[in-house]
Amino acid sequence: MLRYTVHLFGITVFAIALIWFAGPGDASQLAVADTGPVLWADTVHINLESSNEGTEVKAPQSRDTFFKAVKRLTETARHVRQGYMEDVDMEEIVNAGIEGMLSDLDRYSVLLEKQEYDNLMESTHGKYQGLGMRIDARDDRILIASPIEGTPAYRRGLRAGDVIWKIDGKSTEGMSTSDAADLMRGEAGTSVVLEIKRTGIPDLLEFEIERAVIELKSVNFSGIIPGTDIGYVRLSRFAEETSHELRQAISDLNEQGISALIFDLRSNGGGLLDQAKETAELFLNQGSEIVYTKGRNGSNERHYRSERPPLFPMEKPLVVLVDNGTASASEIVSGAIQDWDRGIIMGSTTFGKGLVQQIFPIASDGSAALKLTTAKYYVPSGRCIQRPERQGKGPLDLTVHDEEGSDSLTIEDKEIYYTNGGRMVYGGGGIIPDVEIEGETWKTIEINLERKSMFFDFAVQYVADHPETPADFEVDDKMVEEFADYIKENEFTYKSALQLGLEDLTETIATEGKEDVFKNSVEKMEKLVEAEKEADFTRSEDYIKRALKREIVRAIAGETGFYEQVVLKTDQSVIKAVELLNSQAEYTRIISEGQKKAEI
Numbered sequence: 001m002l003r004y005t006v007h008l009f010g011i012t013v014f015a016i017a018l019i020w021f022a023g024p025g026d027a028s029q030l031a032v033a034d035t036g037p038v039l040w041a042d043t044v045h046i047n048l049e050s051s052n053e054g055t056e057v058k059a060p061q062s063r064d065t066f067f068k069a070v071k072r073l074t075e076t077a078r079h080v081r082q083g084y085m086e087d088v089d090m091e092e093i094v095n096a097g098i099e100g101m102l103s104d105l106d107r108y109s110v111l112l113e114k115q116e117y118d119n120l121m122e123s124t125h126g127k128y129q130g131l132g133m134r135i136d137a138r139d140d141r142i143l144i145a146s147p148i149e150g151t152p153a154y155r156r157g158l159r160a161g162d163v164i165w166k167i168d169g170k171s172t173e174g175m176s177t178s179d180a181a182d183l184m185r186g187e188a189g190t191s192v193v194l195e196i197k198r199t200g201i202p203d204l205l206e207f208e209i210e211r212a213v214i215e216l217k218s219v220n221f222s223g224i225i226p227g228t229d230i231g232y233v234r235l236s237r238f239a240e241e242t243s244h245e246l247r248q249a250i251s252d253l254n255e256q257g258i259s260a261l262i263f264d265l266r267s268n269g270g271g272l273l274d275q276a277k278e279t280a281e282l283f284l285n286q287g288s289e290i291v292y293t294k295g296r297n298g299s300n301e302r303h304y305r306s307e308r309p310p311l312f313p314m315e316k317p318l319v320v321l322v323d324n325g326t327a328s329a330s331e332i333v334s335g336a337i338q339d340w341d342r343g344i345i346m347g348s349t350t351f352g353k354g355l356v357q358q359i360f361p362i363a364s365d366g367s368a369a370l371k372l373t374t375a376k377y378y379v380p381s382g383r384c385i386q387r388p389e390r391q392g393k394g395p396l397d398l399t400v401h402d403e404e405g406s407d408s409l410t411i412e413d414k415e416i417y418y419t420n421g422g423r424m425v426y427g428g429g430g431i432i433p434d435v436e437i438e439g440e441t442w443k444t445i446e447i448n449l450e451r452k453s454m455f456f457d458f459a460v461q462y463v464a465d466h467p468e469t470p471a472d473f474e475v476d477d478k479m480v481e482e483f484a485d486y487i488k489e490n491e492f493t494y495k496s497a498l499q500l501g502l503e504d505l506t507e508t509i510a511t512e513g514k515e516d517v518f519k520n521s522v523e524k525m526e527k528l529v530e531a532e533k534e535a536d537f538t539r540s541e542d543y544i545k546r547a548l549k550r551e552i553v554r555a556i557a558g559e560t561g562f563y564e565q566v567v568l569k570t571d572q573s574v575i576k577a578v579e580l581l582n583s584q585a586e587y588t589r590i591i592s593e594g595q596k597k598a599e600i
Contacts, residue, residue: 039273039293039356041238041329041377098362098370105373108355112369115178127297130185131192132214133176138453141165141197142172142180143455146554152209158196160555165204166195176333188213200464218242219565222249224256227573228329230581231258231566235279236272243278250282250311259319260581262574266347270328273304273356273377281306283318283343288380290336293356295375302375315589318343319577322433327351328385334431341421344590345433346472346577354378354386354428381417382439385427389405402463429581435525435580437573445536446543448494450489459551471557471565475545483536483548496536499529547571 035108060293074153080088098111136143141163147154164172167183185244188211220234220242231253236245253261265285270276271289280290284306312318320334320343331350337343354377360370377382415427426432428466442450449455462482465468495503502525537544546566553565567574580587 004307020249029476039275039358039374040352041270041273041332041356043058045270046559052059091221095368106355108357108371109370109373110354112359112371114367115368117366125214127215128185129188129213130181130211131209132212133162135180137177140174142175146213146558151214152212154558156207156209156378158207158209159198159460159463161199161456162475163197165197166193166196167515168193173596177358177381179506184211186211189573198464198557199460202430214240217245219245219249220559221567222253223564223568224253224258225262225526225568225578226583229259230578231256232264232563233261234563234567235330236268238268240275242271242275246279246282254312258316261312262319262321262577262581263343264321265326265330265334266321266323267325268327269351270330270353273329273332276329276332277304277306278292280333282305282311282339283337284310285314285517286310287422288340290337290538291332291377291379293375293377294345295356300375308528310325314342317584318562319576319581320345321573324348324351324430324437326431328353328355331385331431332377332379335381335383338425338431338434339380339383339419341419341423341591342440344433344580344587345437346433346580347433347437348439349432350385350430352385354384354429381419381425383415383417383425383427384446391588399538423591423593423597435576437576440572443536443543444496446495446531446540448546449544449547452492454483455547455551456486457490458548459555461486461551463555469552469556471553471561473549473552475548475552476536479543479548480541494533496529496533498532502526502529 020547054301067068070205071414095111095113102111131153132148133153134148136145142328143156144153144160144162144164146160146233147158153587162181166172167180170183172180184194186192191208191210194207194209196204214237217235218235218239220236221229224231231250233249233253235242249500250261273293277290281288284290286306286309288306290304290306292301294301302517318337320337322345325335326347326349335343338345355373356375356377357371358374361370362368370475376384376386417427438566462479503528505525506522509515509522549570550562550566552564557565580590
């Protein structure tokens with residue numbers, strides 16, 4: 001560890017030396033964007049490789065002390081550059097030095113090289129130029145996971161499950177998804193030729209497709225729950241156009257006369273802080289505080305309040321769906337709604353990311369940028385959402401440690417805060433929902449069926465064989481049998497807990513040289529393992545039916561069909577939210593009495 005630290009220290013010297021030689025004026029110019037600071041509240045670009053063990057908190061140092069230290073570093077850097085026995089890669093050393101400087105900071109303060117920075121900007125701006133599809137690497141080729149509705153790829157008839165064989169004559173064999181994406185992207189108005197291998201068709205299909213500007217939506221879906229007057233909106237991220245998209249979606253639902261709304265923030269990892277503020281003010285009274293940030297410098301303390309009347313009427317009930325993937329900007333919104341008693345938070349405890357980042361360009365040619373945590377954010381009750389154990393750069397532990405399954409701290413250990421209406425809520429990290437929904441636990445066979453894409457692959461084959469299948473079909477026993485035959489034909493295997501135990505046993509028997517003694521017993525156990533796997537399939541039949549429905553509907557009707565036929569009709573969290581919104585007495589009781597755990 002000491003040797004590693006000394007190595008990082010040495011290469012850091014050179015990076016700081018560049019600042020020293022360039023002069024403070026040049027460095028300041030690179031650090032300030034013309035449009036002002038852009039604050040981030042997201043979970044992307046997490047660095048998990050370095051450790052912060054053994055760090056100490058030191059008193060702030062004076063400016064004079066800092067520059068004396070920098071001078072020592074520059075002298076060391078000068079000697080390394082002029083006298084080291086071999087040539088060194090300047091760019092590699094600089095990047096390693098910067099990463100060394102950041103290694104003791106939080107996991108979200110990271111160096112962004114050009115590709116990472118471009119990806120981050122793309123997710124923020126919500127648009128790029130290309131064909132419009134999600135791709136994956138499969139069996140040494142590039143597979144189309146799904147074309148995005150309304151894009152050139154979708155309009156030209158590319159399908160989920162199509163294998164991209166060639167891109168402009170270049171074989172995709174062994175190609176990475178990033179390389180394939182680079183080849184397919186380009187200036188809008190230009191064309192690219194794809195050769196496609198499609199299930200059921202022996203010859204390659206050739207498509208010439210004109211590139212266009214592809215807009216990535218924040219609002220994945222909005223609509224009305226069938227048989228009710230309850231609206232549903234799914235928001236997947238907070239980008240530049242989020243509030244505009246969301247305002248349009250809610251306006252449309254208001255015009256259709258909805259009486260209540262389900263706002264789905266599950267697995268929303270966050271994004272731009274200003275968009276979180278503009279999203280929250282769609283539901284809160286004008287003037288309500290939404291979030292405030294505090295950092296080491298007084299300039300980082302900012303208060304964000306709603307600046308306009310709410311778009312969704314205050315008298316109409318609201319349920320916000322969250323889970324442990326709901327993070328950062330999503331936690332700002334759900335926390336503000338909870339703290340103002342505006343709606344009910346339903347699901348599982350959220351991620352717990354309460355750090356705000358700012359982007360600083362550190363290269364005049366745009367080849368690198370620094371994503372630096374500058375403040376923590378607090379929701380109106382005073383809670384900081386950040387979980388301390390998720391701040392450092394050590395391994396990120398996503399497991400739940402307490403017996404109740406809601407958080408890593410018991411309720412008795414948590415700090416108590418109060419909502420505007422006097423309900424007790426808890427600090428210590430994340431947003432604890434008002435109504436908890438136990439997360440689904442996948443069985444071993446289910447994990448492996450998903451991991452090996454058995455449902456997706458079967459859906460592609462099934463739709464090719466049954467092109468007239470309607471989007472509102474139901475999975476019957478015959479389809480389940482076909483799926484069972486399909487995975488056998490494709491030699492689907494996995495190791496059950498019983499099988500793993502048997503492997504350990506046979507290894508011990510072999511070590512002891514007792515194979516002949518236990519031969520019959522081992523053979524009997526092997527038969528039991530196979531019987532147990534068949535029983536696993538039967539026990540998971542309900543999950544298998546839901547997964548088949550999900551993938552076949554997506555293959556037939558895309559994401560819109562998936563929400564209409566699967567999420568709105570079968571998602572257990574949505575069903576429970578509808579039940580709550582249909583019970584005005586229960587909704588009012590929860591809002592007025594607070595969390596059940598607060599009574600303990």
